[in-house]
Every structure is written in structure tokens, then in C-alpha cells.
Amino acid sequence: MSDRIRMTEYLVIDRTTRSWHCERCDHRIGPATQDYKRGLLLHDRDPREIHPPRFPDGHDVAPDPTWCRIVEYYCPGCGTQVEAEYLPPGHPLVHDIEIDLDALEAR
């Protein structure tokens, strides 16, 4: 029986070691008792680099970079982009997943 459970597209929890791993390269991201994002690499992306502007100025199909940033999270092992979070500049990052490890172990 596998001790590993795939929790998201790119995240695995090893129930034996209670740690987060990258699903693609198996890099150990960190203890599963804490936010997996603490073990990733982060980058503040100007949204215009992803959504190219089309209008001369003002409102655009590109998000306004003074209103919206994209926080990208990369696996330090393989560089896979694990999350891309759209936030206003400076807003607290989202602690999106807190697994009850005892319950997970008992599954």
C-alpha cells in the first residue's frame, strides 16, 4: 500500500514522513504540518507579461499591474509552476491547504 497520497496536481503527501513532495520530481518540499508554500520559490509577476496589453492606455485586456499581481510558486527541484495566485499587490498570501494529518493517516 502506498504511503503517498496525491493531494493536488503537483503535491503529494508522504504519510510516513509527514512531508510534502513535488509530484513531478519528488523533491521534498517541507513538513506537511506547515504550509507547503513555505517550501516553494515565489515570484511576483507583472500580469502584463502573461496577458499582453492590447490598448494604448488605461483599461486593457491585461490586468492593471497596480491592482493585480500574479504570485507564481515554483518547485525548487524541477521548476514546475505549482500555483499562480492573482492578488492585489501586497495582500497576504493564501494559506490554502491545511491537512489533518492524523485523519489522513487513519484513512
Next chain:
Amino acid sequence: MSTDTEAFLNDLLDNRPVMYGPDPELTGEFRLRPRTDREDAALAAVTDPTDLTVGLSRIEAVLESSMQMLQQISASSAAKWGDLIIGIYTREGDFAIATSGGVNMFSATTSPVPKFINRYWADEPTVGLAEGDVFYHNDANYGGTHNPDHTLLLPLYWEGEHVAWIGAVVHEGENGASLDPGGFAVRATTKYGEGVRIPPMKIGESHTLRRDVVNMFQNQVRDPLLWLTDIRAKLAAARSVERRMHDFMAERSPELLVATLRSVLENTETEVRRRIAAWPDGTYRGVHFGDTTLLEERLFKLNVELDKRGDTLTVRTAGSSPAIDRALNTQAHFTRAMVANLFMNFLYGDLPRTAGFIAALDYDLEPGSILTADTEHPSSLSLTTMFCLNAALHQAVTKAMFSAPGPAKPMAPWYAMIPTLQYGGLTQHMQVTANVSTEMNAAGGGARCDADGEHAAGPVFAPVSDWGEMETREAELPLLGLWREIPADNHGFGRYRGGASVEWAYMLYGSQMFGFGITSMGGRFPVTAGMFGGYGGSCTPLTRIRPDGGVDAVRTWLAGGAKGLTYDGPSMVADQPLPGSYEVGNPVQPADPIVEGDIWIQRMGGGGGYGDPLERDPQEAMTDLRRGLISPEVARAVYRLVWDPQRMEVDARATETARATERAERITRGRGYDEFVAGWRADTPPEHLGFLGSWEWPDAAG
């Protein structure tokens, strides 16, 4: 004080309130009513469980055919393309069985309406309840979603016994708002500017409408023909269900009907709980933002926290922005219905649409927020806030359910917003009209875990719907449709891309007395998020062109071959082939009279992308480029595609090298968490955002 006087005063104080206002106990109710003795007896009378399945299938078939009939005979453009539902409630008022198409989340939010009638009117001597009575409702404070959604109810009787309720709900496009035609009162700052508010009330007896009551409604709105036609249409559809339910009870039994309704409710709740139990226990969060209050550009926040333990899933919304004096507030019962919408349309579409979905969950909704407005707040555009909530909710739920086995497939958020025309005025046929256009039904679908999203697939609230033909619009309205095109880069990028939507352009043509408006969001902050490393959708600004020389200049231009017409908003703004003023702005404009010849260009948004874009099959990305779904800039910057521009063929080896380089660069440019947060985190929101509510999120790690 005489005995008579004392009795009179006691009666006045105890039994005769000044007004029967919304009952918070009823609108706050989301659990199923306890089984009644009648339901127990009916269930006991069914000895073969197969009969319950037969009962469900037959009732669903009746509802589907009646809904199709209602689509055909209704005047509401929204109803024609799927913004409606028909269903049956238990006698107690729980919405038991709904059509699978249409806006099936009405099944999660209209139960308070028959419950109100049962509680306040059934035994009220001046109202009463009898076979053939016709009841009507649109005031969202009493249940439902927002005031444009009108509910007609018929009590279903059998041999003198009230056994169930039949409901027909349609989105009506005009509601008599003081400033804004088309049902969406974008400029309302109190509920008193939002038009007609009908609490649950009797509007007819013996299956016959009281014309004086309907006339009073008609007198409040800009399109009295729409109201008359559609009240009659809803009654006809409900009567069709009534007749066929009479056939059902005569052929089988009223017990089977009552037992079927009850079992569907209970089974749906049980099954949803059983599936949730397979999700890993834990806490899951999502956040999303809206970028306008409809009257000014301000950022507001929707927080979602899911607490999942065993078969209990609690939805919390603490930290969401406070309710304000704008029409985008929503009541708590609509918030619960939006949760149910996600479950019934995007997770467990194999289950019947019933109030069992909301009954299966728990809710801890912070009072006073934009998601839990009180009855004095305006709310006719509550749906815009609900769409922003959907993005936050979708992300949190997808993370919670990802590892569980079952029929639900992880996917990225659907595009959820309504940048579509609301309009009013005099048509080219000299008829007064006011309504909304159904381009809203052309939303891009979210990318799935194993497939791209569907283009122009349907709105998040009614995935089985249509957006109609441009020519239909032109025939009924003073409009000339210039184009509908899928624009490049309109969707979310990812391993699987979101579905794109369309950009449309309409010109006012054939009327001097007509107004347009758009009530949407996404001018600065996109409304669609991505999933698991996929990107969200782009923004969707509104472009307005006022040609010099008006409609005559456009006519001349078109007759001369429309030189410079590119069928694309941004290049039209860049090239300005028609002399005139070009304005690009927020997709929120109140519906005011415009000038014949004015051209409005607007795009619906695309669905979110799923997964790291560097994992997208290079051939698929190349196909996107060839088809114009993505621009060369996106192909290079996002997908790291390398191709031969002459032959338009991908260079797979060079692409792999470019992607490997980008992965290495990510590792180089990425910062550790604490270092990043130190440079990122702001104690207060940037002032120019006009941020509403709490910036902090105590449970956020950052």
C-alpha cells in the same frame, strides 16, 4: 379598558403585525424540514423501491417538457435561452425536483417562498390557500436570488388534499428600477430604487389571474407586455405540470408522488455527504476580488474557508468585504445557493437538483458582509458578487476534493460574469422594451484536468443554455450586429487551456430613443482564476465608439466596403478606421440613451487554465496559435513555443530546450518564502484601490 377593546388591542399587537416582512427564520433555513406523518405514511406505502426511481424519472420528464414549453412561449429573452427553471416542492416547501437544465440553483434558494405562504397566508382569512390559487414573488429578501427572477407557484392538490407545490421561475428582463431599464439597477443605492418588489402573494384564484393585480405590476415597469406575457406563460407551464401530476397520481398514487419527493431530497443530501466524507479532512481556503462597486472602481474581497471533518463541510466567509449601499450585495440564502450551484453543476451533476444539496453542508456566514446583506440593502446585482465568490469557492473546493475518488473531475474556474447589454427604449417596431441580452450565456468553460475548456459554453449559473443568434437580436431590437469573434488570449493559459469566449460589437440602428448599459466587472482585476499553476482569464474592458457623422457616416463606411474593419476591438481602437471618439473603460455603464450609430464592443471572458503552461503539448499550443486563440507573444512568453513562422509548424526540440531554460530561470528568479514575503507584504492596501473591508487575513500564512 373594556374586554372588547383589550381583545382588539391584543389581537393588534400579537397577531396583526404592521407588515409581514421577510421571515429570517425561513430565509435562514437550509436543512430539510423533518419528515411529516404524511411523508412517513407515503414512504411506508411504497413497497417496491423501484417505484421511486420510476416516479423520479417520470416527474423529471414532465418538468423538462414543461420547461421547453415555457422557453417557447415566454417573452423574456433570458428565458428563451435557458434562464429559468420548473420544479416541484414538497408540501412543506422544500424544493424537491427541478429541471436539469436552466438555472437549477433556484432549487437551492426559492424554498422560503412556499414556506412563507404556508406560514402566513394559508390560514389568513383574507388570503387563504385553495386549489387553483396562483401565487407570485420576486423580492429576494423573501427568498430567491435577485429581483429579476420571478417565481410563480401553484399548490398541487389531490382530492382536496394539498400534496405539493409547483414552481416556475424565470429571469425577467425589466423590473421597473427607477433609473436603469433591464432589471439590473446599477445605480440603486437603496432597495427602493430597484423597482417592483413583490413579496409572496396571491395573484389569482381558480387558475385565473386577477387582472387588476397584474395591471398594478404592469403599471410599475417599462415593458408591460413582457410582464403580462410571462406571468401567463409561467402559469401555463405550471398548469401543464399540474395536469400531468394529476395523471400521475390517478395512474399510480398520491403516495408515490409524496414519497418520491421526500426520498429524492433525503437521498441527495445523504449522497452528497457520503461523497464529501471521502475528501481528506482539513481546512481549505480561497480568495478572490471584485474591482467595482458598480458606481466606482474599488476593490472588494470574497474570502472562503472550508472546514471539512468527516461528512461535514462547513463553509465560512469571514473576512469578506462589508455590505455597502450599492446593488451588488447579496443575501445569505443566495450565498448558500451559489455553493450549491458549484456542487450540483460542476461536481455532482449526476444527482437530481434539489434542496438536498444545501442541506448537506453547513454554513458559518459572517453577518453584515457583502455576502450576508440585510433586507434594507440593494441587491439587484447580487449575482456579480456571487460570481466573484464562485472563483474563490471553486479554488478551495477543488483543492479539498482533488484526491477523493468519484465522478467529480478537478477543473479550473469557469468564467463567471455578465458583460452583456442591458437595454431599454423604443425599438424599430415602435415598441417599448427593456431587457438583457443573452451574450452572457457565452462564457468560456474552465480547463479540466484532462482536457481543454469549452469555448462560449454557457454561464456558470446555467451550463445548459444557449446564447442565441445575433440575427435574432437584430430582428427584435434596433441593433446592427457587426461581429462576434473569438479573440486571441481571451482564456486562461495552462497545461490545459480554458475555453475562450466571444467579443461582440453592436451598433444602435433604427431608433433614436434607445439606451445601452453593461453591468459587469473585470476592467482591472480579472474575474477568472486559474488552477494548479494555470493562469486566469484576461480582463474585459468596454470599448465605445461614437462616429463623427453618426449613423449616416457608418452607413457610408459600410457601403464603401468598411475599409479598416478588423472585427477586433483593440485594433479598431488602434487604427480608428471610422473618424470619431474611441473610449475604452470599465465594463460598467448605466443604461442611458445613446446616439444612433454608436458602436459598443465588449468581450465575454474565458475560463481558467489548468496546470503549468510549460506542460502543454507543444502541438496543441501550436494549434492554438494557428487558430488565433493565442497571440505570438503568449506562445513565446507563456508556452515557450518555438516555431517556424513560414510553415507555422512547431519545433519540438527547440521548444523543449526553451522550456528547460525557463524552468531553470524560475529556480533562479524565485525567492524563498520569507524573503519574498518581506518584500511583498503590505500592512495596508494601496490607497488607490479604495479597498473595502479587511485587508488582513489572520489565517493566511503570509
